[in-house]
Amino acid sequence: MDFEDSPQEAAFRGQVRDWLGQHAPAHELTGLGTISDTQTVVRGRAWQKTLAEGGYAGILLPKSLGGREGTMAEALIFAEEEGHYNLPKGPYVGIGLAMALPVVGKHGTPAQIEAFAGPTLRGELTWCQLFSEPSAGSDLANVRTKAVRDGDDWVVNGQKVWSSWAHLSDWGILVVRTDPKLPKHKGLTFFVVDMKTPGIEVRPIRQISGASDFNETFFTDVRIPDSCRVGAVGEGWACAMTVLTAERLNQAGHEGSVADLIKYAAETPGPGGSALGSSATRMALAGAYAEEQALKHFQSRLRTMVSRGENPGALAAMVKLAFASRYQRMAGFAMELRELAGIAHTPDDTATPGFWHDYIWSTALRIAGGADEVLRNQISERILGMPGEVRADKDVPFDRL
Numbered sequence: 001m002d003f004e005d006s007p008q009e010a011a012f013r014g015q016v017r018d019w020l021g022q023h024a025p026a027h028e029l030t031g032l033g034t035i036s037d038t039q040t041v042v043r044g045r046a047w048q049k050t051l052a053e054g055g056y057a058g059i060l061l062p063k064s065l066g067g068r069e070g071t072m073a074e075a076l077i078f079a080e081e082e083g084h085y086n087l088p089k090g091p092y093v094g095i096g097l098a099m100a101l102p103v104v105g106k107h108g109t110p111a112q113i114e115a116f117a118g119p120t121l122r123g124e125l126t127w128c129q130l131f132s133e134p135s136a137g138s139d140l141a142n143v144r145t146k147a148v149r150d151g152d153d154w155v156v157n158g159q160k161v162w163s164s165w166a167h168l169s170d171w172g173i174l175v176v177r178t179d180p181k182l183p184k185h186k187g188l189t190f191f192v193v194d195m196k197t198p199g200i201e202v203r204p205i206r207q208i209s210g211a212s213d214f215n216e217t218f219f220t221d222v223r224i225p226d227s228c229r230v231g232a233v234g235e236g237w238a239c240a241m242t243v244l245t246a247e248r249l250n251q252a253g254h255e256g257s258v259a260d261l262i263k264y265a266a267e268t269p270g271p272g273g274s275a276l277g278s279s280a281t282r283m284a285l286a287g288a289y290a291e292e293q294a295l296k297h298f299q300s301r302l303r304t305m306v307s308r309g310e311n312p313g314a315l316a317a318m319v320k321l322a323f324a325s326r327y328q329r330m331a332g333f334a335m336e337l338r339e340l341a342g343i344a345h346t347p348d349d350t351a352t353p354g355f356w357h358d359y360i361w362s363t364a365l366r367i368a369g370g371a372d373e374v375l376r377n378q379i380s381e382r383i384l385g386m387p388g389e390v391r392a393d394k395d396v397p398f399d400r401l
C-alpha cells in the first residue's frame with residue numbers, strides 16, 4: 001500500500017520496484033520445502049550478493065559498515081516490495097546483518113570491521129548467534145561456557161543451544177564467561193569465532209515440523225585468537241545488549257502487513273462479495289493499520305536515537321513485544337476470515353498463503369530475542385518505574401552462586 005508515501009518515498013518505491021522487477025524473479029524460490037537447507041543458504045548468499053551489487057544490502061546499516069544508511073521508511077518500503085517475491089531471506093543471512101555487524105561496528109576494531117563488514121554484506125560470510133545455553137536463556141547473564149586466556153589465544157569450553165543455522169554458518173558471535181570471580185553480568189567477554197575451528201561440534205536439533213534449523217553447539221578446548229575478541233575483556237554484557245537492541249529494532253519486515261491482509265480480505269468471500277463487506281472486518285483492519293503506523297514511527301524514532309549514539313534501552317523491548325504479538329494477531333485474523341477452511345489448512349493448500357505458516361512461526365518469535373514476559377518485566381521496571389524483580393544473585397561473584 002503506497003498511498004501514504006511522501007514524494008521522496010514514492011520515488012524510492014518506484015526505483016525499488018524497477019530494480020526488483022529486473023533482479024528478483026531469477027532468485028525466487030519455488031515449491032516450498034523442496035530444497036535442502038544447504039541449497040537455501042546458497043540461494044540466500046546469491047540474493048544477498050545481488051542486493052549488495054544493487055546498493056540495497058544493509059539499508060539501515062551505517063555507511064561506515066558499507067550499508068546504505070537509509071531511513072526506516074526506506075527499509076519498510078524495500079521489505080514490502082521484496083515481500084512480493086518469494087526470496088531466500090532468513091536468519092542465515094539476517095543474523096550477520098542485524099546482529100553481527102552492529103556489534104562489530106560499535107565495539108570492534110577497525111581491522112575487524114574491515115574483515116567482516118564487506119564480506120557479510122555481500123553474502124560471502126554467514127553468521128550464527130551463540131548466546132543461549134541450557135541454563136541461560138532469558139537469564140542470559142548466567143552463561144557458563146568459559147574462556148581462559150592462554151598466550152595470544154583464549155581456550156573455550158562449554159555448550160550453547162538453540163543456535164539457529166549454526167550448522168551452515170561461517171562465523172559465530174559468542175558470549176562467554178572469562179572471570180567467574182565477578183558478579184554474573186560483569187565477568188563476560190564477547191568474541192567472533194570461525195565455526196570451522198577445531199573443537200566446535202554442531203549438532204542439529206530435530207523439530208516437530210521435521211526441520212532442523214536449530215542446533216546444540218559444543219566447545220571443547222576451542223582456541224580463539226585474542227584478535228577475535230570484540231570489545232574489552234569484561235565488556236561482554238554491553239556487547240550482548242548491543243546485539244539484542246539491534247535485533248529488536250530490526251523487526252522491520254513485511255510480516256503482518258496490513259496491505260497484504262486487505263488484499264487477502266478482498267479475495268475472501270463474504271457479505272456483498274468479499275470479507276471487506278463486513279464492517280467488523282473493516283474496523284479490525286483499520287485498527288491494524290493504525291497499529292502498523294504507530295509501530296513504524298516508533299521504530300523510526302528509536303533508530304534515530306541509535307544513529308545519534310543514544311541507547312534506546314528498554315524502549316527496544318516495546319518494539320519487539322508489539323511486533324511479535326501483532327504479527328501473530330494478524331496471521332490469526334487472516335485465518336479466521338476463512339473460518340474453518342483457514343484453520344484446516346494443510347501445507348499444500350494455497351488458499352491461505354503464508355498466514356498459516358506465519359501464525360505458527362510467530363509463536364517462536366514471541367520467545368526468540370526475548371520472551372514476552374521478560375520484555376514486559378523490562379518495560380515495567382525501566383520505563384514505567386515499577387518495583388524490580390528480586391535479584392538476589394546480581395552482586396554475588398558468579399563462582400559463589
Ligand SMILES: Cc1cc2nc3c(=O)[nH]c(=O)nc-3n(C[C@H](O)[C@H](O)[C@H](O)COP(=O)(O)OP(=O)(O)OC[C@H]3O[C@@H](n4cnc5c(N)ncnc54)[C@H](O)[C@@H]3O)c2cc1C
Nearest residue numbers: 129130131132137138162163164364367368369371373374
Ligand atoms: C525461533 C528461535 C530462534 C532462536 N535462535 C537463537 C539463536 O540463534 N541463538 C541463541 O543463542 N538463542 C536462540 N534462541 C533462544 C532464545 O534466545 C531463548 O529461547 C530465549 O531467550 C528464552 O530462553 P529459554 O528458551 O531458555 O526460556 P526460559 O528463559 O527458560 O523461559 C521459559 C519461560 O519462562 C518465562 N520467564 C523466564 N524468566 C522470567 C522472569 N524473570 N519473569 C517472568 N517470566 C520469565 C519466559 O518468558 C518463558 O515464557 C532462539 C529461540 C527461538 C524460539
